Amino acid sequence: MAKRFKKLSWLQAYASVYMVFLYAPVVLLPIFAFNDSTVIAFPLSGFTTDWFASLRDNSALKSAVSNSLIVAITAAMISTILGAFAARAGVRYRFPAKRGIMGLILLPLVLPEIIIAVALLVMLMRLGLSLSLWTVIVGHVLVCVPFSMAVLNSAFSGLDQSLEEASFDLGETAWGTFRRVTFPLILPGVISSLLITFTISLDEFIIAFFLTGTDVTLPVYIWSQLRFPAKLPGVMALGTLLLLLTISLLVIAEFFRRRTAQRRGLDASTTEGLI
Amino acid sequence: MSIDAQNEGRKGLLLVSPTFAYAILLLAAPLILVILFSFWTQDYLDLDTTPTLANYKEAWTAPLYRELMLRSLRISVLVTTVTVLSAFPVAYYVSFRVKERKALWLFLITAPFWTSYLLRVFLWKVILGYNGVFNSALLWAGIIDEPLQFILYNVNAVVITLAHAWAPFAILPIFVALEKIDRSLLEAAEDLGDGPVRRFFRITLPLAIPGVMAATLIVLIPTVGDFITPRLVGGTEGLMISNMIQVQFGKANNAPLGAALAVSSMFIVGGLSLLIFLASRRVGRVAED
Amino acid sequence: MTAANADKPIITLDNVTRSFGAVQALRGVSAEIREGEFFSLLGPSGCGKTTLLRMIAGFDEPTTGTITLDGKPMAGIAANHRPTNMVFQSYAIFPHLSVGDNVGYGLKKKRLPKAEYDREVEEALEMVSLGGYGPRAAHTLSGGQRQRVALARALIMRPKVILLDEPLSALDKKLREQMQIELRRLQRSVGITFILVTHDQEEALIMSDRIAVMFDGQIAQLDSPEALYRKPNTQRVASFIGVMNFLEAKASGEKGDKISLDIQALGKLDIPASALPAGMKSSEITRVGVRPEMMSIVLEGAKSTGHEIDAEIAESEYYGDMTYYLVSLPGKDEPVTISMRNTAGRAVLEPGSKTRVSFSPESIVVFR
Numbered sequence: 053m054a055k056r057f058k059k060l061s062w063l064q065a066y067a068s069v070y071m072v073f074l075y076a077p078v079v080l081l082p083i084f085a086f087n088d089s090t091v092i093a094f095p096l097s098g099f100t101t102d103w104f105a106s107l108r109d110n111s112a113l114k115s116a117v118s119n120s121l122i123v124a125i126t127a128a129m130i131s132t133i134l135g136a137f138a139a140r141a142g143v144r145y146r147f148p149a150k151r152g153i154m155g156l157i158l159l160p161l162v163l164p165e166i167i168i169a170v171a172l173l174v175m176l177m178r179l180g181l182s183l184s185l186w187t188v189i190v191g192h193v194l195v196c197v198p199f200s201m202a203v204l205n206s207a208f209s210g211l212d213q214s215l216e217e218a219s220f221d222l223g224e225t226a227w228g229t230f231r232r233v234t235f236p237l238i239l240p241g242v243i244s245s246l247l248i249t250f251t252i253s254l255d256e257f258i259i260a261f262f263l264t265g266t267d268v269t270l271p272v273y274i275w276s277q278l279r280f281p282a283k284l285p286g287v288m289a290l291g292t293l294l295l296l297l298t299i300s301l302l303v304i305a306e307f308f309r310r311r312t313a314q315r316r317g318l319d320a321s322t323t324e325g326l327i
Numbered sequence: 328m329s330i331d332a333q334n335e336g337r338k339g340l341l342l343v344s345p346t347f348a349y350a351i352l353l354l355a356a357p358l359i360l361v362i363l364f365s366f367w368t369q370d371y372l373d374l375d376t377t378p379t380l381a382n383y384k385e386a387w388t389a390p391l392y393r394e395l396m397l398r399s400l401r402i403s404v405l406v407t408t409v410t411v412l413s414a415f416p417v418a419y420y421v422s423f424r425v426k427e428r429k430a431l432w433l434f435l436i437t438a439p440f441w442t443s444y445l446l447r448v449f450l451w452k453v454i455l456g457y458n459g460v461f462n463s464a465l466l467w468a469g470i471i472d473e474p475l476q477f478i479l480y481n482v483n484a485v486v487i488t489l490a491h492a493w494a495p496f497a498i499l500p501i502f503v504a505l506e507k508i509d510r511s512l513l514e515a516a517e518d519l520g521d522g523p524v525r526r527f528f529r530i531t532l533p534l535a536i537p538g539v540m541a542a543t544l545i546v547l548i549p550t551v552g553d554f555i556t557p558r559l560v561g562g563t564e565g566l567m568i569s570n571m572i573q574v575q576f577g578k579a580n581n582a583p584l585g586a587a588l589a590v591s592s593m594f595i596v597g598g599l600s601l602l603i604f605l606a607s608r609r610v611g612r613v614a615e616d
Numbered sequence: 617m618t619a620a621n622a623d624k625p626i627i628t629l630d631n632v633t634r635s636f637g638a639v640q641a642l643r644g645v646s647a648e649i650r651e652g653e654f655f656s657l658l659g660p661s662g663c664g665k666t667t668l669l670r671m672i673a674g675f676d677e678p679t680t681g682t683i684t685l686d687g688k689p690m691a692g693i694a695a696n697h698r699p700t701n702m703v704f705q706s707y708a709i710f711p712h713l714s715v716g717d718n719v720g721y722g723l724k725k726k727r728l729p730k731a732e733y734d735r736e737v738e739e740a741l742e743m744v745s746l747g748g749y750g751p752r753a754a755h756t757l758s759g760g761q762r763q764r765v766a767l768a769r770a771l772i773m774r775p776k777v778i779l780l781d782e783p784l785s786a787l788d789k790k791l792r793e794q795m796q797i798e799l800r801r802l803q804r805s806v807g808i809t810f811i812l813v814t815h816d817q818e819e820a821l822i823m824s825d826r827i828a829v830m831f832d833g834q835i836a837q838l839d840s841p842e843a844l845y846r847k848p849n850t851q852r853v854a855s856f857i858g859v860m861n862f863l864e865a866k867a868s869g870e871k872g873d874k875i876s877l878d879i880q881a882l883g884k885l886d887i888p889a890s891a892l893p894a895g896m897k898s899s900e901i902t903r904v905g906v907r908p909e910m911m912s913i914v915l916e917g918a919k920s921t922g923h924e925i926d927a928e929i930a931e932s933e934y935y936g937d938m939t940y941y942l943v944s945l946p947g948k949d950e951p952v953t954i955s956m957r958n959t960a961g962r963a964v965l966e967p968g969s970k971t972r973v974s975f976s977p978e979s980i981v982v983f984r
Contacts (some may be wrong), residue, residue: 063419066417080453095463138343157343164553165549170576174364218704222773299438
């Protein structure tokens with residue numbers, strides 16, 4: 053018994069150290085965002101909110117933010133719609149070459165992003181198309197669809213097929229059944245898919261770096277700023293705001309996931325669907 | 328079973344077709360084009376579409392590219408090993424020791440992943456730098472007299488940073504595999520006389536192999552394609568093949584050579600993944616025998 | 617037993633088949649289901665009963681053959697245009713709607729005034745003893761309540777036929793028995809045709825006016841519960857419904873309204889010619905069957921009532937109200953099963969006891 057306790061505490065200690073490792077950079081972000089020094093190093097020199105204030109009248113930043121929002125919102129919507137089609141087909145039907153088709157759609161999960169970026173770049177060059185926010189959106193949708201599919205897969209597979217049959221049986225049409233039964237039941241999944249794909253697109257750098265035109269997205273803007281030491285504290289402040297935004301989006305996504313589980317009378321604390 | 332297989336197949340295909348069409352046009356077609364491109368040549372802005380193996384010859388024989396390719400492979404394998412090995416105990420802890428707050432733990436593990444990747448890499452530079460957090464803390468504590476230099480701008484920094492970046496991707500698949508293990512199997516092993524260590528190696532580990540394999544591939548593949556981390560924290564000794572691909576498509580303006588490098592690295596990653604997959608299947612089988 | 621227009625068919629199945637690739641789920645089913653009756657499709661899993669039910673509902677189409685409902689052929693008519701409603705095995709209660717909105721789901725298309733809608737929903741809920749449950753959330757209901765809501769949701773549509781797909785299989789034994797009686801009573805009071813799919817022979821016997829026993833995609837026998845039990849036409853039906861003791865037999869002659877049989881262990885005896893099913897010759901008899909309660913162990917002091925043979929108790933299984941004995945008969949390797957009521961003062965016999973067994977020739981069923 054004593055031996056087991058010792059082992060348990062070792063594991064626990066290791067897990068705790070690991071969590072410190074995971075959170076070390078994240079914790080530093082707000083610290084330096086409020087540090088009254090242009091040098092990103094210890095010791096800290098004092099408290100200031102100047103860096104946040106400086107963000108307000110930075111027009112390059114503002115346009116990067118609005119570009120990123122346009123890209124992320126569009127990519128989230130397109131990839132959630134495409135993800136929903138694929139998830140529904142995958143959960144409900146058997147069809148020829150299913151493994152191959154699903155494999156291609158999920159391929160971006162195991163393809164280095166640089167390959168996707170380069171491939172799209174080559175095609176756009178050949179077609180003579182110029183780079184714009186749309187080319188970034190196209191790339192982001194490719195990367196986001198597999199995530200959207202994963203979220204919606206669990207939404208659709210949790211949907212009892214007899215619910216839709218019951219609706220037909222009670223005289224409802226196919227569209228009416230979708231509107232009154234299917235959609236309300238997968239809505240939480242749709243919302244969490246939108247939030248997750250939005251977050252992925254907002255943070256994506258490699259594809260945006262290759263495919264962005266003159267309108268840069270936020271990560272590309274940040275990349276350009278990292279070269280200038282004087283700009284760094286401002287980047288820290290920006291990063292802190294982004295951190296707050298993504299964490300709140302994730303909490304919202306988690307809330308919706310739990311509500312789906314609850315509505316279906318499942319145990320909300322289970323990890324099903326989260327992964 | 329409610330409709331004929333043929334009918335069902337048609338409905339399924341129809342439903343999947345928008346997504347599939349998107350993937351064909353904007354993923355499969357570009358990938359094929361990259362492969363074609365790698366057999367062409369470019370002289371400034373003129374593209375010569377006569378098929379040639381010149382790019383591959385250069386990519387595979389020029390010492391610079393060969394060195395970068397081998398180094399990428401070495402670093403990727405190292406990063407993957409470190410990431411997966413360090414993640415396993417955490418996954419094990421959450422799966423077997425955490426009783427009530429599993430979802431919270433998983434949330435905490437995945438949350439840092441959602442902060443800007445660029446900034447996370449950059450912050451490691453801050454932590455590991457000459458005047459960085461780590462060195463200043465050690466100096467302050469009196470453990471060292473002058474800042475350690477071997478931790479930034481080299482392979483170590485790349486390994487640490489990437490092990491951090493891919494942590495949730497390594498932990499989650501292993502966790503899922505561990506969660507699937509029927510706990511009564513462990514009790515049965517104990518009942519049949521296995522101690523905790525033997526039980527771990529005879530039951531837990533073999534059954535966790537699929538998760539470990541998934542974690543390995545999920546970490547390995549994007550690592551090869553990363554060029555931010557090597558660029559920010561790797562110094563010259565930490566540069567990898569993706570940096571060169573980026574240069575070929577950018578400043579060097581030699582897209583066909585870049586394409587050949589990209590295709591080559593894709594094949595190397597693919598081959599390596601296949602090898603890992605086969606090896607892990609073998610390990611799984613041997614362990615089960 | 618049945619309603620006034622008892623012989624008018626509401627559903628006619630004409631040589632219905634269904635194949636899934638190489639698998640033949642239904643191999644030609646023909647039957648008439650009468651208006652207002654409680655009809656059951658009984659059979660082991662995989663016999664095609666659920667496939668048949670889903671075809672009547674419109675979720676599936678026959679490969680060949682026709683289904684006629686209320687005089688209209690149903691080919692090509694989708695589920696939402698058929699005058700049938702289904703109670704699903706999982707109940708399929710919409711989890712995002714209240715109990716009342718679940719029940720009123722099918723009414724919404726009629727665009728009734730709110731007051732009328734509410735009244736109809738409440739009426740339907742009262743029919744299934746759930747009056748006042750309308751505003752509750754669906755996921756707060758218990759299994760039995762869900763089953764009632766599913767029924768009310770079907771009843772409110774006033775369909776010609778209500779289809780029930782193993783509706784009681786998810787309930788525990790006590791509740792199931794209570795619901796069996798309640799469903800039967802409800803069906804009689806509304807007079808709608810009910811078609812029940814079940815694998816539970818006891819449930820089918822208790823609830824149905826008529827039962828179609830199905831094996832391997834075909835109807836093996838369609839009859840009233842009593843006829844099925846007393847006169848099963850094949851050994852398979854006989855052993856699916858209740859317990860039957862089988863004994864080898866051969867006809868040795870016919871004299872008037874009697875058939876002489878030579879039966880394993882029981883010896884030579886005469887049975888009424890009426891025991892022979894129509895279309896069967898006495899020379900075709902190879903076996904006979906006797907139900908456990910149709911034989912009895914002759915206890916000390918009891919008067920002999922008919923035929924008696926020597927026997928020995930091999931085993932006894934005590935069920936409280938009944939005792940089932942496995943009894944060895946001379947000339948038969950496997951023991952037969954005999955059930956005895958445990959009436960006041962009747963002792964349970966020990967294995968090994970020598971005794972005598974009596975039976976009446978009238979209770980013997982003959983098989984090919």
